Amino acid sequence: MMNDYFTFLPPISEFHLTEQNIISVLGYKNVEIPEAVKQGLKSLLPTALNNAVIKCGFKIFESKDIIITKETLLIKAVELKIDKIIALHLKHADTVAIFAATIGSEFDQYISELKNKDILDSYLADTIGSELVENVGDWLEIKLKNIIGNKNISNRLSPGYCGWKVSEQHKLFSLLPPDFCGISLNDSALMKPIKSISGIIGIGENLKRLDYQCKICSLEHCYKRNRVKD
Amino acid sequence: MSDLLFNLSECVEYGKINSDTQYPKHLIGKKGTVELTEEALNCGFSPEVILADALIMGMKRIGEKFAQGKAFIPNLLIASKAMNAASTILKPHFQKGSDYHKGKIIMGTVKGDLHDIGKNIVKMVLEGNGWQVIDLGVDTSKEKFIESLNENKESHIGLSALLTTTMLNMEDIVNSIKLLNYGTKIFVGGAPLSSDFANKIGADGYFPDPHSFVNYLDSLIN
Known part of the structure; x- marks a missing residue:
């Protein structure tokens, strides 16, 4: 099992994104939701989901291949400067999985076409895409748990969050097979397709799954803050 | 009323x-x-x-x-x-020659970054509040900002980035524009940014949302 990688092509029917999910992510809690948003989501959500082509997977490393320090994670010869917050999440991890997931370039194209038509629709579609790819991440965690058995797993921890620089994406992807899930990086470490996620998940019998440490993170306007609140 | x-x-x-x-x-x-x-x-x-x-x-x-x-x-x-x-x-x-717009803003997502939903939202809200926006799109080079500024010297500039890698490209753009000595005000925005970062690179302000940006711009002309 170890040092193996797993890839999945889950059908969209595996995901149950609702208009209410998106409304919540948009911020509407105990305030009036504009009719335009309700109507927009009603027509956009089915179309948006039809434009998603989901690919996801992970690679699990052997315990002997990793060393976790207070600020770094060494996987084989690759040193990831994960910083203190993420190192805390990995406390008591025996090993890690590197994951990636995307909803495909077709979705990028779909958003791009909407941009030229209606700014509200493109914003709603963008939000649907962001939430869907996070749902794929949630789904992937369940798959990982099924494979590792009784061990615990950490939250998903990604470059660009919690003090881990996004430029480290290049190192992260160097540990995955080429063109993993069809995701590529540009010089700025931007993933293409844009609606993609990547990162690590700690695995360990004695590992405790911690909440995201938003209170001590300096990334004030992070997307995960809204999601964590739910 | x-x-x-x-x-x-x-x-x-x-x-x-x-x-x-x-x-x-x-x-x-x-x-x-x-x-x-x-x-x-x-x-x-x-x-x-x-x-x-x-x-x-x-x-x-x-x-x-x-x-x-x-x-x-x-x-x-x-x-x-x-x-x-x-x-x-x-x-x-509007009477010919009257100043319909409050002012001009040149906006773009900086080099290396393809995210534009935030920029497009700010653009829409600025236009809705009476500002003219010159949108340079995404992956915008320093040279493109300067070229546009030379054609619109009285404009302010808005730089957008969503990545911690691309936000670093802002400093070079800010320095190059300030060297022109047009008195251009340069504002920055995007999820990983902060007021501290704006100060550090010599920008004139950071705004977390379009509303606060519009309020500030309006205060410059009032």
Whole structure:
């Protein structure tokens, strides 16, 4: 099992994104939701989901291949400067999985076409895409748990969050097979397709799954803050 | 304020573009910004008064709700769409040579970054509040910003980035523009940014949302 990688092509029917999910992510809690948003989501959500082509997977490393320090994670010869917050999440991890997931370039194209038509629709579609790819991440965690058995797993921890620089994406992807899930990086470490996620998940019998440490993170306007609140 | 101008401001606030627009519920079947703007002109209101006392007033109210957490980005976009529909009707009625726009902003997502939803939202809200936006798109080089500034020397500049890697490209752009000595104000925005970062790279301000940006820009001309 170890040092193996797993890839999945889950059908969209595996995901149950609702208009209410998106409304919540948009911020509407105990305030009036504009009719335009309700109507927009009603027509956009089915179309948006039809434009998603989901690919996801992970690679699990052997315990002997990793060393976790207070600020770094060494996987084989690759040193990831994960910083203190993420190192805390990995406390008591025996090993890690590197994951990636995307909803495909077709979705990028779909958003791009909407941009030229209606700014509200493109914003709603963008939000649907962001939430869907996070749902794929949630789904992937369940798959990982099924494979590792009784061990615990950490939250998903990604470059660009919690003090881990996004430029480290290049190192992260160097540990995955080429063109993993069809995701590529540009010089700025931007993933293409844009609606993609990547990162690590700690695995360990004695590992405790911690909440995201938003209170001590300096990334004030992070997307995960809204999601964590739910 | 007259009832007509108040109704027009309400249509902007709630994004009712015309009588066919099926929201908000309490305005269904009533006239929207398109009809009411035409009516206001026919009644003899000057375009300046319609703009200031109705359209901008509606945008201001939705902006205040946004600041109070009672409205969100979609509300700003809905209102901006209605505002822009009214502005299209109003535009030909401004006297030739009069300053219809409050000012110009050159905007772009910096080199290496392809994210533009945030920039597009800010653009829409700025335009809805009477500012002219020159949109340079995504993956915008320093040279492209300078070229546009040379053609529009009185403009402010807005730089956008969503990545911690690409936000670092902002410093070089800021330094190069400041060297031109046009007195250009440069503002930055994007999820990983902060006021500290803006100060560090010599930018003139960071804004976490379009409403606070518009308020600041308006304060520069008031």
